[in-house]
Amino acid sequence: MRTLLAGNWKMNGLKGAVGEIRALGRAFADEPPLGDVLICPPATLIAEAARAATGSVIAIGGQDCHPQPAGAFTGDISAEMLRDAGATAVIVGHSERRQFHGESNEIVAAKARAAQRASLYAIVCVGETEAERLAGRALDVVSLQLRESLPAEFGSNEAAVAYEPVWAIGTGRTPTTSEIQQMHAAIRAALGERGPDKANIRILYGGSVKPENAAEILAIPNVDGALVGGASLKAADFLRIVRAAPRR
Ligand code: PEP
Numbered sequence: 112m113r114t115l116l117a118g119n120w121k122m123n124g125l126k127g128a129v130g131e132i133r134a135l136g137r138a139f140a141d142e143p144p145l146g147d148v149l150i151c152p153p154a155t156l157i158a159e160a161a162r163a164a165t166g167s168v169i170a171i172g173g174q175d176c177h178p179q180p181a182g183a184f185t186g187d188i189s190a191e192m193l194r195d196a197g198a199t200a201v202i203v204g205h206s207e208r209r210q211f212h213g214e215s216n217e218i219v220a221a222k223a224r225a226a227q228r229a230s231l232y233a234i235v236c237v238g239e240t241e242a243e244r245l246a247g248r249a250l251d252v253v254s255l256q257l258r259e260s261l262p263a264e265f266g267s268n269e270a271a272v273a274y275e276p277v278w279a280i281g282t283g284r285t286p287t288t289s290e291i292q293q294m295h296a297a298i299r300a301a302l303g304e305r306g307p308d309k310a311n312i313r314i315l316y317g318g319s320v321k322p323e324n325a326a327e328i329l330a331i332p333n334v335d336g337a338l339v340g341g342a343s344l345k346a347a348d349f350l351r352i353v354r355a356a357p358r359r
Pocket of ligand 1: 119121275279280281282283317318319320338339340341342
């Protein structure tokens with residue numbers, strides 16, 4: 112299984128930021144990464160980012176999509192539109208979408224199906240809040256999110272799961288190695304129970320991954336890559352994270 116290092120730029124980046132993708136492309140031309148690399152810029156930059164990534168190993172993705180292919184949904188963007196702009200992947204169910212846009216597991220599953228309809232690889236995010244972890248409910252919360260957000264028809268070529276504890280996102284705090292290992296093992300077991308096509312779905316860790324902690328996190332069993340926010344905005348930082356991924 113190849114690792115996947117995915118950068119989520121969130122609502123950051125004007126046109127000049129595409130230069131970071133060109134810089135990454137040059138670095139990978141000199142020394143190819145050991146795993147897959149994906150950058151998810153804001154929707155306004157996807158077409159330009161896809162042009163900048165042409166001829167490189169870098170794939171471009173969206174950060175969200177609407178369940179419907181088209182229609183009267185002001186401000187929304189469909190999976191087909193992302194594909195048309197040059198994306199090959201999309202993040203669905205990021206905790207910032209769940210938190211600030213009220214997205215339920217059912218909506219996330221509908222978005223994942225939209226991604227599949229448009230031939231986009233879906234990164235389905237799950238993760239507990241701090242209160243849920245402190246209450247000892249992290250495993251239960253994540254297992255329910257996983258069951259309801261990842262549709263039955265998805266196999267390892269169509270989706271990755273990103274485990275992102277909400278309290279670790281953008282905070283500089285990370286779970287311990289054994290907490291990450293325990294959660295990823297539980298997700299792996301839950302995927303395996305749902306069928307052989309799901310057993311090899313990549314499980315990414317996300318939440319304050321940085322050049323300094325990437326090697327340790329990426330070496331944990333069942334951590335098949337990372338979803339990186341803040342530290343993906345600068346090519347130099349993200350490159351160090353990509354280079355920290357072990358050979359698989
Ligand atoms: C994210 O947005 O998915 C994320 C993990 O952010 P950060 O790396 O900044 O914590």
